[in-house]
Amino acid sequence: MSEHQSRIYKIINEITNYMLKAGSKNCSISIEKVDKSVYITLVGRSVVLSSNEIQELEDALSIQRQQPVEEYLWELAGENENYDELNLVGMMIDESKIKYDDGCLTITVIRREDGEV
């Protein structure tokens, strides 16, 4: 798919912004390609989030993938540090996993190149 990599950068930008806003002092990013899927994992340490904020994060990233919306608005993701576009990231990915333990926030998102509509 065209701009597939650009969209991955956008997703990473958005989640990195989230990590930094949440107070992360140490953040690592890993990208793994398996067949037509990309696994993006961000680990932030010293993150301070309430249960409500974690719930909101889960809710945003668990929105079903919406390819028509992605195709129309994907360039907005990760564009401005003042606003979050996690809802849009949720619409651009196929699966998400979130783990928050002792101030360590791990977010894994999986994006398939073809997606499904």
Added chain:
Amino acid sequence: MQESIGVKLKSKEGEEDVANIIEVKEETKYKIMFTFGVFVLLSSLLFNSPSEIYSGLLNILLDPSILVSDYMAIGNIGAALFNSGALIIIAIVIAKINRVDMNGTTLAVVFTVGGFALFGKNLYNVWSIIMGVYLYSSYKKEKFSKVILIALFGTALAPLVSQISFGIGFPIVQAIILGNIFGLIAGFVLPPLAQHFIKFHQGFNIYNMGFTAGMVGTFLMAILRAFNIENEKRLIIAEGYNQVLSIYLAVIFASIIILGFVLNKKSFNGYKGLLKRTGRLVQDFVLLDGFGLTLINMGLLGVITTGYILLVRGQLNGPIIGGIFTVVGFGAFGKHIKNVFPVIVGVFLSSLIMTWDVNTTGPLLAVLFGTTLAPIAGEFGWKAGIIAGFLHMAMVMNIGYLHGGVNLYNNGFSGGLVAAALVPILESLKRRE
């Protein structure tokens, strides 16, 4: 904080509630929207006989349709509603065939197509633009379903096809061919431009396609002007139907609210939460708050905007009802009664001191479509919303010339410019605080 939250896989449709919203099946949502389309279509018979609708529809199909062409005046009320209902059904069928979810954006695009089918989009002029977007998706080897929103919103440029076909005096066959070639070109370039221009206004102009279509229309109109082809200014509107049309709209919006109330488990629960959203793109109320609650919001927006028109003694006609339908549609994707209000006040106040009368067509359309800037009020507060409305009023009355009236979303074009100029200033002031 010592807290551990385990792994959670993203759910497939129907397996899990997102944000504890009340889920409604896709099939049910489609049936509701389809019923709405059929209602609008058949309601045409309440106003005119089948033969009148037929002759009115012919007038509509052969009209240049540039801004402002009220199909209720060019054809008749029945023909305009028939055209609107037919295009609503077509939009829904296209979405269904392409297996697109009936979420906030789909609701918005269906209502937008239906609304503008009362003053600019018709059963003739939308196809080449949709086909142009389809050709783009084929060229990129992508599924058409991915660009379906752009295809349907992109019919903003439908008057370009009609104007060249019937408005510039070329021999009819050559004119129709040329008009549709322009439509294909416009449709073909819309997807990459729509994606790109969203960054220009940072998602604060809800009618992103309005800005995109404004830019494309400006370029194409400049080409036509280079060959000495000019569009004359137009203002054809129907008047004198307030009583019957306000009853018609009241029935529609009351039904939408009641239906939303029932689907939201006979409650308004959650609506306060919806009102807290800024409305900035991308906030899909169907996905975030549920279908029932979204319908309630849409119906309330319909009541408020219709009430405003009647309050200032404006005329309900094709363009105005088109504007109301569009606001209602975007009640599923960014607009709610709290964030549109300051912008409406801003446009209203500006029309009191500017050169235009508050209840004439231009200012009324500016009030309705100016709500494209609702996210500015949602993000920066009511004062910013009023300023946005004020600037929008001045801007929107000046930019129609650029695209010669071929971009139906003139207010979206203006909204993009206002948002792009205003948001950086508001952001910088916010930081200083």
